[in-house]
Amino acid sequence: MDPRTAPSGSPARRVVELACGAPSVHNTQPWLWRVDGNRVDLYADRSRQLLVADPAGRNLLVSCGAALHQARVAAQALGTPADVVLVPDPGDPDHLARLELRRGPRPADAVERLATLARRVTDRRRFTSWPVAEERLALLAASVTTPGVRALPLVDTTTRFRVELLVERARDHQLGDARLAAEQRSWVDRGRGEGVPSASIPEATGHAGAPVGRFTSGAAGPAAARTGLLEGSDGLLALCTDTDEPHAWLATGEALSQLWLAATVDGLSVVPLSQVVEVPSTRGAMRTEVLGGLAHPQVLVRLGWQELGRSQLPRTPRRPVGDVLLP
Ligand SMILES: Cc1cc2nc3c(=O)[nH]c(=O)nc-3n(C[C@H](O)[C@H](O)[C@H](O)COP(=O)(O)O)c2cc1C
CATH class of the missing domain: 3.40.109.10 (NADH Oxidase)
Known part of the structure; x- marks a missing residue:
């Protein structure tokens, strides 16, 4: 049950x-x-x-x-x-x-x-083009009060461009890794009350304009998958910590949930993008190129508005x- x-x-x-x-x-x-x-x-x-x-x-x-x-x-x-x-x-x-x-x-x-x-x-379906206002992102970031974790809105154009490149580099890297793809596939449509049903993966259900995300089949190939992970209107936040050890990871999870519930109250949709932190080279580049070496990236979060009246997932x-x- x-x-x-x-x-x-x-x-x-x-x-x-x-x-x-x-x-x-x-x-x-x-x-x-x-x-x-x-x-x-x-x-x-x-x-x-x-x-x-x-x-x-x-x-x-x-x-x-x-x-x-x-x-x-x-x-x-x-x-x-x-x-x-x-x-x-x-x-x-x-x-x-x-x-x-x-x-x-x-x-x-x-x-x-x-x-x-x-x-x-x-909800991984494509967000509407209605932008997430910077003021709203700032308020959501401020709703994260877990000690040791900061939520950083990523708003300026250069930063977003860098992040988008890193997100796509991480995804392409993982698509090219057969062991990783097999591990990921093993968690799709697994039954037994766990894993991700393909009904929750827009590109698997053929949802129009779905962003091509981490659950894309490797068979589609990186070239087919190279479009549309992030949209200009998406809100982006990085959850970061001063240290990079298990205590900080646990605290990041508390902060992620805090942020997610606050966004849910606002009617905003949230999708974590963790690949960029999973791949060591893009995690390092996030830290140095995006966070100026001042914090450790833990989870990147994409936020946006879904269509009013959309079907329930x-x-x-x-x-x-x-x-x-x-x-
Ligand atoms: C640490 C963490 C990392 C995640 N990374 C991703 C991700 O990279 N891409 C994605 O589409 N969903 C990601 N998710 C969302 C999970 O797939 C999702 O929470 C899970 O399938 C349960 O579904 P639910 O959130 O609808 O209850 C992540 C969730 C967590 C907690």
Whole structure:
């Protein structure tokens, strides 16, 4: 049963169910949880790491950070706000966080907060040409308050041009890597409540004018895939950190979720573009050429407005909560 809509048990279990709706790279859902009374522990599930695309586990921890943030938001909205008493455990690097739920007031906008969690989705369809105003990008960037993470709007023409080249270079590099393509393919239409259904990939469904993104088949070849990853009207933000280690990756995930939920409230669509950070050479170039060597890029985010009245995307699946709960 989809944990996002499963009937609730204890508040702690419900928090886990809602946290499992978080975004994760290739919908790998690389997390495990332990619930004991009002205590919720989050662990990284290394068996779900993308060994080719993500050998260091950066995207794995970014994904877990997003789930941690969604757990906090869910706990607050359910009237059991969480004190996060440990992030992460120095003695066990895969024990990422411990949350203690306590009784608290249910916020007045609890229903809206839960609805935003349920509505957040990766919608890769082409955005309208209505630009994302710089002021809105600045407000969204300011909504990111996770310590150690900065959201940088990328607005000037030269910077955007550089970023676009790097994004395309990273995608072409990955398209040419057979092991990576095979790993990626293995997460498409996987069933079993995980992975990315082809219904969520516009170029696979033949959606008109779909941007050609990371799930393009290698058979199409880099030349066929060379158009339309970014549009001039897209909003672009980079999530960056001062250090480049697991703690920073987990914090980036919290920031990504915070940004994504704020954008969802605004009606904006969000698509992470992580390839440019996955490929070491383009990650290095992002750091030196775009960020002036002053910060480490962690995730690039594309934002835009979708057509009003567009059809609803089918939700990507989730594993049953029983599969992610440790005894
Ligand atoms: C760390 C991370 C990296 C991601 N990278 C990409 C990406 O490069 N391209 C893309 O289309 N989606 C990317 N996604 C989105 C995931 O594919 C998506 O969250 C997942 O399939 C679940 O779908 P949902 O967000 O609709 O719930 C990324 C998500 C996370 C958390």
